Amino acid sequence: MKRILIILMLFGISAYANAADVIRLVVKEDRASCTGVAPQTCFQVKYKNSKSWELFYSNISGFNYKPGYRYVLLVTRTKRANVPADASIYTYKLKRVLKKQKMPVVTSDWGFVVKHKWKLIQMNGVTQEQSPAFIIFDKEKGRVNGSAGCNSFFGSYEKGDGKLTFKQMGSTLMACADEERTKLENDFLKLISDKTFKYDVAEQTLNFYENNRLVLMFGMAPLDTP
Template sequence: MKRIITKNFSPKLILTILMLLGLSVYANAADVIKLIVKEDRASCTGVAPQTCFQVKYKNSKGWELFYSNISGFNYKPGYRYVILVTRTKRANVPADASIYTYKLKKVLKKQKMPVKTGEWDFVVKHKWKLIQMNGVALEQSPAYVVFDKEKGRVNGFAGCNSFFGAYEKGDGKLTFKQMGSTLRACVDEDRNRLESEFLKLISDKTLKYDVAEQTLNFYENHRLVLMFGMAPLDKK
């Protein structure tokens, strides 16, 4: 039987190798952290405009933006959560990505929060320009929406045509009803596609909504489908 020759490996070298191996394992080790997740999201900018969770860590003094996704976390606006999350450091970090991945371990608490008073009064005082649709950021989008609180009416511009209709609000949801639009021909293919997709999303639909900083966001099946940015309301 051949003997393994180790005389050329000093104890110091062996210790260094073991330490490096230990550091490599530690770099990819997972730890468990506790997060408090606020009942509404906030607008933020990553690769594109989006909404982010607002969270508090153990030593947080205030709400902090959380840019990553949490795998397995079925978040519902209007509820405040206390959760345990497994945080794992990535071995190879993609460009514009977090150095960590996050996975839900346990929901410790889920609490329904009272609806903010005056939130809708804030919405109706502004025009809301479409800045994101179905996860795609829109630059220089002509589409916008305006709400009339007293009449329960909604109107705006979809890309080529003006649209109008009624709405009903309740329990964090908005129902668009009796929607219609003008019938101007749309020769611009991009605007025509924008208008078609936008009107399809709001025609006779009930969507959850929230207001985060200066954005108005609509959700379908807990998925963000429309994001509007605040703009001054035109004076009549």
């Protein structure tokens, strides 16, 4: 009797470990750079309660993804019994495509860009939650300014053929007590100083690319927002 009970308990644990549920996923029309075991590109997804796009480090078995299309999927999510190192605790399998929508081609309309403040929302594939960093462009003077986290930065820019070059960048030198803000600021300023990026505007985001890899994403905000 005791042996039967142990077997039933082990069966129950195994069944729990492999329990599956069906979830709804929205998959964005372009991938973003991310770092798992090595640098790679990831889907950008929204779950039921997502407020913004999240990086998706796994694969979806049976899903034939095409860039430029936004998908709404029903996906079977199964918890792994034994999780390999640096792997997701879940596996995902496509159950049904609920919607597939061709998204508008992105634009490089600079007149639109200079009318707004752009707040940093992603850097090198990492989502920046409530980041204090932002950037503003002065079309008439060819100047750029903003906040890198603690300090203000400034410089000039040149634009042409869908590319943007930052020049003569500088910043104030106020000490920052917050270590996370200090790291954010150092990484951000290093990334944009004397660099040339391809850029586009899509879905109210300003995106910078280096070697065809998305490295910076900014969200649109009114110029007069703090």
